[in-house]
Amino acid sequence: MAFNLIARDATLRTLLANYARRLQADGAAEDRTASCFVSLRWTVDERSCARGGSELLVLQVHAARDDSCPLAQLDRVLQRLRTALTTVGPNPCITARCLTTSGAVPDRRFGTVVRTSTWRIAPVPPRPETAAPTGPVPWPVWSEPDGSGLRALGVGVLSLN
Structure with missing residues (x-):
């Protein structure tokens, strides 16, 4: 899912493609527009504080050293x-x-300047299920005898407190 979020951005998608072209060309840039690129690497998050299912995403961003503002x-x-x-x-x-x-x-392999950013990517924890609301429960009760001497069925509230 994280890759999809990144790939939705057209510029980032191009930078990922630039990296693939660099790998195919064994590190050499094919043209000036490919001088900036991004690489991704996934690893398992083995730290004890990591949530279940979390992974580490290592992003490396490269820019040409001879760029005017790398x-x-x-x-x-x-x-x-x-x-x-x-x-x-x-x-x-x-x-x-x-x-x-x-x-x-500096990265001598590609002739670039690189910055690395490490991210923890984890699934959103499920929302805790909420308990049914608690409160008084309607309960059938017998009322006092009416004028005829009979008891009438009514509705009252049974409190468990």
Whole structure:
């Protein structure tokens, strides 16, 4: 589901495709427009505080070192990723929480500057079932004898307190 949230953004989808093209070209950029790209890696969240079913999503955002403003480019892409993962619709099925984001470091393999962001992605916990409301329960009771000497069936309230 997290991938679908990211892929809905056309720019992020293009950046993911740029990464796939980079891998096919063994790290070399085919053209200048592919100099920025995003890679995703999933791992199991094995920390003791992790909710059941949670996973870690490691996002790496790359920008060309010779770009005029590579750090600003990285920041813009990270902000788009944050928006994509944290925008909540009417029926959310996951929660996304950014755990860490690194500073920019050079990546010699791709000739880029890269920032890494780690996210905890977890299913939304089910809503607890609410108990039926408690209160007095109507209960049939016998009233006092009426003028004819007969008891009449009525409705009263039985309190369990």
